[in-house]
Amino acid sequence: KNEVEQSPQNLTAQxxxxxxxxxxxxxxxxxLHWLQQHPGGGIVSLFMLSSGKKKHGRLIATINIQxxxxxxxxxxxxxxxxxxxxxxxxxxxxxxxxFGPGTRLSVLP
Amino acid sequence: xxxxxxxxxxxITKRGxxxxxxxxxxxxxxxxxxxxxxxxxxxxxxxxxxxxxxxEKSRLLSDRFSAERPKGSFSTLEIQRTEQxxxxxxxxASSSSGRxxxxxxFGPGTRLTVL
Numbered sequence: 001k002n003e004v005e006q007s008p009q010n011l012t013a014q015x016x017x018x019x020x021x022x023x024x025x026x027x028x029x030x031x032l033h034w035l036q037q038h039p040g041g042g043i044v045s046l047f048m049l050s051s052g053k054k055k056h057g058r059l060i061a062t063i064n065i066q067x068x069x070x071x072x073x074x075x076x077x078x079x080x081x082x083x084x085x086x087x088x089x090x091x092x093x094x095x096x097x098x099f100g101p102g103t104r105l106s107v108l109p
Numbered sequence: 110x111x112x113x114x115x116x117x118x119x120x121i122t123k124r125g126x127x128x129x130x131x132x133x134x135x136x137x138x139x140x141x142x143x144x145x146x147x148x149x150x151x152x153x154x155x156x157x158x159x160x161x162x163x164x165e166k167s168r169l170l171s172d173r174f175s176a177e178r179p180k181g182s183f184s185t186l187e188i189q190r191t192e193q194x195x196x197x198x199x200x201x202a203s204s205s206s207g208r209x210x211x212x213x214x215f216g217p218g219t220r221l222t223v224l
Contacts, residue, residue, distance in 0.1 A: 033212070033213065035215075041146075041198050041200075041217065041218045041220065042215070042217050042218070043152075043200065043202075043215035043218075044215070045212055045213060045214060045215070048212035086151050086152075088151075088152075097142075097154065097213065098154070099144075099151035099152045099153070099154075100151055101150065101151050102150075102151050
């Protein structure tokens with residue numbers, strides 16, 4: 001079993017739809033990153049969270065440490081949201097992130 | 110600019126040659142990380158530094174790979190005797206060990222192609 005799993009692997013949505021990407025992990029963690037990677041490789045940190053819920057604009061991330069599960073939601077999706085979304089739990093010392101395989105999102109106009 | 114920078118952005122080399130990449134972290138960050146990413150995969154951890162000390166190395170980092178951060182600021186990643194399997198995007202990230210801790214900021218990456 002992989003340490004970090006994401007679902008779905010690929011997702012195509014129509015503009016305006018509500019998107020949910022899930023991340024499950026088997027390792028004990030102190031915090032979890034959600035990252036966005038656009039074609040061409042650049043990675044942007046979206047969220048770093050260790051409990052509860054965080055919101056930035058149309059993005060919402062939640063985490064349940066006990067259930068070892070996190071979700072990333074995108075409200076009112078837009079074609080510019082098209083990217084690969086990666087979750088990366090961090091161990092208790094925080095330095096070694098294990099990256100999920102990513103979810104490739106395509107939002108069609 | 111206060112972001113993480115990497116140089117070069119692209120490198121094409123012939124098998125057997127040595128290559129060196131540089132990463133300049135965000136200036137106040139004491140932690141620096143190197144990752145490798147192959148097409149269609151998530152990044153894989155290679156190594157990380159806190160200040161000038163290399164604290165952890167992945168088993169992915171064979172003896173052909175070496176990383177340094179001599180003054181606790183910029184870092185270099187050298188690959189000796191490159192192989193075609195080394196072709197990948199090499200990503201650098203930095204973070205602060207202070208609270209709120211560990212959020213990593215990524216550079217644009219160096220794309221290596223070994224012919």
